[in-house]
Structures are given as C-alpha cells and as structure tokens.
Amino acid sequence: xxxxxxxxxxxxxxxxxxxxxxxxxxxxxxxxxxxxxxxxxxxxxxxxxxxxxxxxxxxxxxxxxxxxxxxxxxxxxxxxxx
Numbered sequence: 001x002x003x004x005x006x007x008x009x010x011x012x013x014x015x016x017x018x019x020x021x022x023x024x025x026x027x028x029x030x031x032x033x034x035x036x037x038x039x040x041x042x043x044x045x046x047x048x049x050x051x052x053x054x055x056x057x058x059x060x061x062x063x064x065x066x067x068x069x070x071x072x073x074x075x076x077x078x079x080x081x082x
Contacts, residue, residue, distance in 0.1 A: 051079050 055076060062072040076082075 054079055
C-alpha cells in the first residue's frame with residue numbers, strides 16, 4: 001500500500017512539474033521579444049569609424065606642430081564632407 005502511495009505521489013508531482021514547464025513555455029512564446037532602443041549609444045569598446053580615426057591622427061599632427069590650424073581645418077572639412 002505504501003508503494004502505491006509513493007508512486008501516485010511521484011506521478012502527481014511529475015504531472016504538476018510538466019504542467020508548470022508547459023505554462024512557462026507558453027508564456028515565453030506569447031511574450032514579444034524585447035527590442036533594443038534605436039538611439040542607444042555605441043559601446044565604448046566598439047571600433048570607431050575611419051573618419052574619427054583620421055581626425056584623431058590629424059589632431060595629433062596639429063598638436064605636434066606638423067599641421068597648421070588652417071591645414072587641419074581644411075582637411076577636417078574634407079573628411080566630414082562640409
């Protein structure tokens with residue numbers, strides 16, 4: 001008799017657990033996927049654009065006195081398409 005109670009109890013527990021997993025799966029399928037914000041800033045470790053890299057190099061040359069302010073401004077306008 002005790003064995004029958006254990007088997008019945010185990011079956012009931014497993015049935016309840018299966019129903020719970022099914023409900024969780026149904027809920028997961030019904031929920032819409034979370035959308036990332038469109039205007040989220042890029043991660044700091046993300047690669048910078050080639051234009052930014054070139055501007056940084058030009059700024060370094062200007063700071064070292066290799067480029068004049070006028071040369072730097074002209075090349076910056078060319079890179080940015082201004």
